[in-house]
Amino acid sequence: MTSSKNKTPVASWFDFDFFDNKAIKSLTVILRTMGCQWRKCAMCGYWQESADVTRADILAQLEHSLRTSPDEEFILKIFTSGSFLDEREISSDTRKEIARMVGKRKEIKKLIVETRPEFVSAEKIADLEAVEHLELAIGLETANDFIRSNYINKGFSFDDYRTAAKIVKDCGATVKTYLLLKPPFVSEKKAIEDVIKSADLVSDYSSTISLNLCNVQKYTTLEGLWKRRYYRPPWLWSAVDAIKEIKNKRDVVVMSDPVGAGHKRGPHNCGKCDFVVKEAIEGFNVTQDLDVLERLEAIDCECKEVWHALLKFDDFLVGANIS
DSSP states (O other): OOOGGGGSOSEEEEEEEEETTEEEEEEEEEOOOSOOSOOOOTTOOGGGGOOOOOHHHHHHHHHHHHTTOOSSOEEEEEEOSSOTTOTTTSOHHHHHHHHHHHHTOTTEEEEEEEOOGGGOOHHHHHTTTTOSSEEEEEEEEOSOHHIIIIIIOOSOOHHHHHHHHHHHHHTTOEEEEEEEESOTTOOHHHHHHHHHHHHHHHTTTOSEEEEEEOOOOTTSHHHHHHHTTSOOOOOHHHHHHHHHHHHHHOOSEEEOOOTTTTSTTSOOSSSSSHHHHHHHHHHHHHHOOTHHHHGGGGOOOHHHHHHHHHHHTHHHHTTOOOO
16 A cells, blocks of 8 residues: 655755846755665765655655645656666656646746766656756766775766757756765865866766765765764855855856754854854855855854865864864
């Protein structure tokens, strides 16, 4: 018997995202599916939300969320904690039905779904042809194959990402690329440098770069490192620095959702200035105006000097127990 919870999504919420050079409302829906096949990424615990669901369950979850959708234009983000183009999670027939549901709602200006690159094909993207503006989000995390393979364990290469991105663009859709700030075993300074370099390498393939600030999820390899004090989530100052550098160098939309900001398991500074910096990042998301972040220069918080010192001596502090 199908559980009643399988008829409702894991979560859904309203926010804002960028479309056609302006911020509009967005509805994010996390569908409960069989979950990601890979399940080996060091920092990811989303597989814990998986369940044995039917096609009818998945469609019921989406219908449940769309009942509260706004009357005005909005962006719909459908995530599965896995890959929307993975037949094991979302069948071709289910994708087509979802596309039909989205296509008949004229207020939905864009659909964003996530996938690993190995599931990208022109045939699967064609399942979503009823959607006028389609964007596929790919969690590359870093353009550095060594870091992605050895520290994150993503299971695919930068070439795999590029091949998938080209297929998406050839099919008339756009690409959002997720980059991870501060994977395990990467120092604060090197993490900033890596994400800036990665953004430069993916910008030709991406309409949007999403800077994901690493947080510590339960029952993950990263949690084990964090509990032994071998890992500290990134400083919010590092996120601000990276966003400014990326946006200054390339004409691309840069987004960052500071999940868990201000908490020990999430990106944080000293605790005193965390909320202000988090608010500035969220303000930048909906304006793409670097002046929002530049105003943080006026914040005279003592932790900023600690962060500067950390970067200065970072090469000597890798692996140190810094809380």
